[in-house]
Amino acid sequence: MKKINLNELYDLMYEHLDPNGWWPGRSDWHVIWSTILIQNTNWKNVDKALATLYQATNFWPENILNLSDNKLEKAIASAGFFTRKAATLKRLATYFQKYEFDLDRCRQLSKEQLRPELLSIKGIGPETADVILMYGIQKGEFVVDTYARRLFDCLACPLPSSYQKAKELVEANVDHFTLRNYQNFHAMIVMFNQKYKLPKEFKTTFLNNYQLIITK
Known part of the structure; x- marks a missing residue:
């Protein structure tokens, strides 16, 4: 069993997978709204909801605010909830x-300011x-989702149950990760x-003989 760190895991995965352009979205607003619509559903349903939402609002946030609750609910009905x-x-x-719907203005602020605001x-x-x-x-952020937990479990390196602790642990153990690295x-x-289909088929994968080591 070969031991690897997070940067080595990233490099191994990058050799076998092509992550470029993975998150679907025709615009930044498209991406932002999709993060809400994807909750507890699948992309097939979300794509339908996004298509009707685009027709109703052009994805512009001010148009979403001006849309009646009933019309907005109908536009995204296929996404459920x-x-x-x-x-x-x-x-x-x-x-x-x-922020006057100006994402560039948001990007000038630190994630230490923006993240608590979003979580509120x-x-x-x-x-x-x-x-x-x-x-x-x-x-740049590490997303601690179910997929990440399954992979780390398979690599004999389970993440802490706390989302924040797991996130901080991973981010403290990656070396010189850029925004693109985190996205990839x-x-x-x-x-x-x-x-x-983790964990079912993990033993058939190119990562089967590796153990992930993270400094606690």
Whole structure:
């Protein structure tokens, strides 16, 4: 069993997978709204909801705020939990209103400021906040999702149960990760899980003979 660190794991995965352009989205706003719609559903349903949301709002946050609750709920109905998700979309749009819907202005701020602000919005948890930061606002974050936990378990390196502790542990153990590295790592972890249906088929993968070592 060969022991590897996180940067070596990243390099191994990059040799076998192509993460470029993984997160679907025609614009930054497209990506941001999709992080809400994907909760507790699949991309097939989300794509339908995004298509009707685009027709109704052009993905512009001010248009989302101006849309009636009923029309917004109908637009995203295919994503499920549409009443809750519509309310979250409006709360998130209201949040960006204080920055005049200017994502470049948000990008000038630190993630240490932005992340707590996003987490204060009802309906947005740590995972969703980190995906918004990474893909919508372009801040490097490690996303501790189910896919990451499954992969780390298979590599005999289970993550702490606390989302924040797991996130901090990983981020403290990667060396010189850029925004693109974080985006690629997240994409490759999801792709690897989907391709090999972890943990069921892990022993058939190119990572089977490796053990991940993280400094506690």
